[in-house]
Amino acid sequence: MFTTRHDPTLEDNECLVTDEEINDTYNLTIRIVSVFVLLIVSFLGAAISVVSTRVKCLHINPIIINTGKFFGSGIVLATGFIHMLPGGMKFLNDPCLPDSWNVYSAYGGLFAMIAALIMQFIEFVAHQRYQSLTASKTHPTIEESERQGQEEIKVSVIDVVTSNVEIPDANHHCHGITFQDDAQKHKISTYLLEFGIALHSVLIGLTLGSTTDSFVALFIALSFHQFFEAIALGAQIARLEHVSWKSASFMVIFFALTTPIGIAIGIGIHTKTYNPKSVASLLVNGILDSISAGILIYVALVNLITAEMGVGAHAFHKLRKRLKFLYFVALYAGVAAMSVVGRWA
Template sequence: MMNNSIFLIFLVFHVFVQTEQGPLKQKALLQRNARTANDTTEAPSNPCSLSDEQINQSYNLTLHIISIFVILVVSCLGASFSVVTTRISCLHVSPIIINVGKFFGTGVILATGFIHMLPDANEALTDPCLPDSWNIYGAYAGLFAMLAALVMQLTEFIAHSRYRRLEKKKQKECKKNNIAPISHTHNHDDVKEYVNSEKKDCPEEQYQQQSGTSTEITVAADETEIESAHSHGVVLQEMQQHKISTYLLEIGIAMHSVLIGIALGTTSGSSFVALFIALVFHQFFEGVALGAQIAKLEQKSIIPAVIMVVFFALTTAVGIAIGVGIHQGTYNPKSVASLLVNGIFDSISAGILIYVALVNLITAEFSNSQTFYALRIRLKVLYYASLYLGASCMAIVGRWA
């Protein structure tokens, strides 16, 4: 009897358990099937791993190849404008027009660093597709830009230090040669001959010392000649400063031109047209600013100027070709390597352009130039307006590119 009761209780419990587990198992099976269906049909795509179809979407290879030659011609025209009009007399253009274009281009360069390069660098270096170690510190773009500006300043200092050492060697050579001071005379031609000979043979400090010993010359000679004698050293220093600044400007522009060329070469869709128009505008006026600096080098041979113009014209075109080649290969703009390379180089380019624009162009041409202070007020206003207009136009273009 006891055994029958136990058996009956066990049977009732077994039937109850099976009755309760049936719907639960069926419900669990339905949920698992639903998850499987969602995983296969609605699986979210990884934004950090783009497919070939997404990368090649709306990519027009023909337009990219045409853009190489258009950018090449526009860059060459902008950079060679000031050089050609300065060297060829029949094509002479008013210096006011050249300066307006130069200062407009200076504003373009400044806005390129602040508006186009630095924000893009910050966006790339804070992208969620980067490792967490890069996203913890959100100021990498500013850090690399600052380091680039400091390196440019150090490079400029080293260049000037080397120039000063060479000048000291020339001074010692002049002292060994025992160059005699000018005799006391009332003939203005003698003064001019002395000035010209000293410009060729002795550096400015030796020249200033010898010109200062002949105090009696001031009684007879024209005051403008003596003033030019004492200012000879300052002129040479300004020429050397301009030469170094021009070379640094060329380096900075070349680096960022290659980067923006690569960006254009890998861009597809409707954004390509906007970026292409912006680069045509940017390259022409940036070339005008660089060409005006090259034209002021006052070199006897035109070959160095031609080399610098051609080098500038090729940088962006080469960058576009590189971008096209990268896009035709295995290119993923959201990969860690692409984001780091673009972000770091964009920030470095931004630092170089900002330093060159503020220090070597704006400060040198406006604040530290005695020639600019001597200009009429309306010319000063015109040049400042050109600078601000160039920066404003490039900032507006940054709305689309």
């Protein structure tokens, strides 16, 4: 029997959980099946966008892909606000925790905010690092300038002999740098997105593998959620420039494995020493859920919605009104769908 009562004055048995109560509604077979189902669902969702973009014979209309992407962005945002943050706050406000945790009711929001700020700082450092590398290339050292000057003299001599050689347009070079900057920003945001989603997927897999309540409803909700979240991630991966098939495939497979790994860990924890009301379980679940919420909310608002539909998204603003309307509806539909699913999961 597990006992985690911290307040002996509690008249109920909230913090007393027996092995019988934990194992009473736990079906190991269906959880093992869920590992393979979510593996396939996650892989298919992420692969659809990547394959349809890179294989001409399997090409899917970009409007369909983009609609799924914006729907998936709404899924990611709602997952942070509806599924992860309230759960984290609930764990961290549980009466079975010591009094020191119950005197401050905003720990869930605090950890989510810290996670969002850390994500912003990581992204800032990554961009700064890229900018410094770019600056070192565009502003050479004295020796490099001398070498460059000697090369320019040689080129000018050759130009006198071969007057038909075309001189590259300086404006074209500047545009190239701009495109490279945009591509690098997209690459960084995609890696951050995969990190946030991967962490979240492990956590929800852990929850699914260890939970004893409402497994079927949660399993259906997560299958739906993982598919469209995978489409959003796959669309981002598909847009990465100069990324090989091997790298893109690795990112898709890595994402597909995260939830099954979480489920396997959850099953292992449950079959050994899992006690949902222990201080360790409540703190680990609460802190990780809150951190995951902060990451997903930041990634959804900054790297997905604002980057794709915000003021700086010039390509989006050039679209026809009907397409913009469709994509906004898809975004709100994703948010609404996961909000409704949150009623049962």
